Amino acid sequence: MTSEHRAGGAATLGIELTPEHPPERVADLAAFAEDEGFDVVFASSHYFNRDPFVVLSRMADATDEIRLGPGVVNPYETHPVRLAAQTATIDERSDGRGVFGIGAGDRSSLSNLGIERDRPLRRVLETFDLARDLWAGETVTHEGTFTARDAALNFEPPSGRLPVYVGAQGPHMLRMSAKHADGVLINAAHPRDLEWAAGQIERGLAERPDERGAFESLAFASVSVAGDESEAREAARPPVAFIVGGAAEPVLERHDIDRGAAKAVSEALERGALPEAFGHVTPKMIDAFCLAGTTETVADRFGAALEHVDGIVVGSPLGPALEDAITRASEAFARATEA
Known part of the structure; x- marks a missing residue:
């Protein structure tokens, strides 16, 4: 899939900022990313971690043009009506720059809270359908995977209709996003996974009503970039461990990941033995699940990814030094997209 599916044709560069740092620090990073040419921050x-909406409010104050929103929230921990109101607040706070990143959430994290992830595809779809109605000023009654009765917002977001990006990895969620949402955040980094995802998205686009307008596919990719290749790859170990721990069997099969090593990672994570889990990460796992290396290496990896998507969201860990990694990621993207 190419950029023909989105308006304008230019590839999108996004970034994921994790509220593991105080809100002021994350807002400063968002402002720095804006200066480095990023288009959207999630x-x-x-x-x-810290509350994403509190952090997004600080980001809105610290930036001028970059789009921003949660990436991604789930409709289990928080009621969908509340999510619609929170995201609309960010849109208002940022003078219409809000986006809505919504997904089913991580099954293991939800289980920590005693929450069952029931009917995820239907719940995600119902959530952003309802949000769109609320943002349009409608009063909504809904009975489905959740209940809302005579719900309405007493303010309207400046955007009117915020762009909805669905976090997706499996075939059904990918196809649903292409049919109903404004974009997709594909939880993958490797061209092999992105090519497979593009095929699922094409099936959804074939059923997409014309009135829904342009659709944008973004690789929500783990990236680790630094001046030193080994330092970049070492910084990739933690996020790769968590990716491996939640990877489906077909994904492990696609990359010929050693099942014994993958099991060792998963078991260590379940015990909370994080250093041990990170130590079980193999070079092949890093190659499969993270775009890691120097600016030149990552530029090549970006170019390969962009054969299948409309843009890239630079996700955790970014690199061993955050500002340096943001600058290098921007440079790598520029090299990958230059004519």
Whole structure:
């Protein structure tokens, strides 16, 4: 799939900033990313980190043009009506720059909270359908995977209709996003995975109503870039461990990942033995699940990824030094997209 699916044709460069740092620090990073030419910033949402909407409010104050939103929230920890109101608040706070990144959430993290991830595809679709109605000023009653009765917002976001990006990895969620959403955040970094995902998205686009307008596919990719290749790859170990721990068997098969090593990673994560889990990460795992290396290496990897998507969201860990990694990622993207 190429950029013909999105308006304008230019590839999108996004970044994921994780609220593992204080809101002021993350807002400063968002401002720095804006200066480095990034188009959109997503604040990731995990119960053990700081609240993404508080951080996004600080980002809105610190930036002028970059689009921003949660990436991604799930409709299990927070009621969908509340998510619609929170995201609309960010849109208002940023003078219409808000985007809505919504996904089913991580099954293991939700289980930590005693939450069952029931009917994820249907719940995600119902959530952003309802959000769109609320943003349009409608009063909504809904009975489905969740209940809302006579729900309405007493303000309207400046955007009117915020762009909805669905976090997706499996075939059904990918196809649903292409049929109903404004974009997709593909949880993958390797061209082999992105090519497979593009095929699923094409099937969804074949059923997409014309009135839904342009659709944008973004690789939500783990990236680790530094001046030193080995330092970049070492910094990739933690996120790669968590990716491996949640990877489906077909994904492991696609990359010929050693199952014993993958099992060792998963078991260590389940015990909370993080250093041990990170130590079990193999070079092949890093190659499969992270775009890691020097600026030149990552530029080549970006170019390969962009054969299948409309843009890239530079995701955790970014690199061993955050500002340096942001600059290098921007440079790598420029090299990958230059005519």
